[in-house]
Amino acid sequence: AQKITQTQPGMFVQEKEAVTLDCTYDTSDPSYGLFWYKQPSSGEMIFLIYQGSYDQQNATEGRYSLNFQKARKSANLVISASQLGDSAMYFCAIGGATNKLIFGTGTLLAVQP
Amino acid sequence: DTAVSQTPKYLVTQMGNDKSIKCEQNLGHDTMYWYKQDSKKFLKIMFSYNNKELIINETVPNRFSPKSPDKAHLNLHINSLELGDSAVYFCASSQRTSGGHSSTDTQYFGPGTRLTVL
Numbered sequence: 001a002q003k004i005t006q007t008q009p010g011m012f013v014q015e016k017e018a019v020t021l022d023c024t025y026d027t028s029d030p031s032y033g034l035f036w037y038k039q040p041s042s043g044e045m046i047f048l049i050y051q052g053s054y055d056q057q058n059a060t061e062g063r064y065s066l067n068f069q070k071a072r073k074s075a076n077l078v079i080s081a082s083q084l085g086d087s088a089m090y091f092c093a094i095g096g097a098t099n100k101l102i103f104g105t106g107t108l109l110a111v112q113p
Numbered sequence: 114d115t116a117v118s119q120t121p122k123y124l125v126t127q128m129g130n131d132k133s134i135k136c137e138q139n140l141g142h143d144t145m146y147w148y149k150q151d152s153k154k155f156l157k158i159m160f161s162y163n164n165k166e167l168i169i170n171e172t173v174p175n176r177f178s179p180k181s182p183d184k185a186h187l188n189l190h191i192n193s194l195e196l197g198d199s200a201v202y203f204c205a206s207s208q209r210t211s212g213g214h215s216s217t218d219t220q221y222f223g224p225g226t227r228l229t230v231l
Contacts, residue, residue: 029214047221050216099220
């Protein structure tokens with residue numbers, strides 16, 4: 001069985017600062033992928049970044065980077081230079097052999113001006 | 114230009130009614146999914162189809178029946194709606210399922226359908 005744990009229900013960050021959203025996972029699949037999605041108040045689910053379990057380098061997409069520590073089973077999302085529009089719920093998810101996504105409970109990020 | 118679309122966006126109905134939610138993707142993906150997001154924002158997989166074949170069927174009541182007429186469409190039909198069915202339902206698609214995971218397994222979500230059962 002796969003599991004995602006997001007221990008931060010809510011986070012505050014000042015505009016233009018960096019913020020790290022925590023995610024730890026558990027899986028028995030040898031090959032898996034880790035995903036981060038953003039859900040703004042409008043409700044849509046926006047894909048941000050992907051990290052494969054065999055990827056040697058940490059994934060980056062613009063201001064988003066994924067701090068992947070396989071031995072610790074963690075896949076933290078780092079958002080650099082926070083913007084007001086980054087205020088949203090952020091979900092970490094894991095996909096394995098069947099590719100069904102198992103989601104964490106989410107972290108609500110508030111960016112303050 | 115819409116990648117994954119769902120209709121309707123909002124659905125308000127009475128208990129006991131039957132309703133359908135439609136989903137279409139124009140990404141050329143092989144696999145489509147249905148997820149349910151409850152009032153606490155928790156997202157859970159319901160079904161997955163690959164090339165019109167059911168491959169994931171979580172412990173969902175029989176009142177929920179997915180139908181995939183072709184690989185670009187995955188509809189969700191719900192019979193005898195109950196209060197507990199009130200939620201946001203998301204359709205998603207990905208390029209492929211695989212034994213070895215890769216970025217092509219990324220799932221892209223539709224805008225969601227907010228179902229309210231009165």
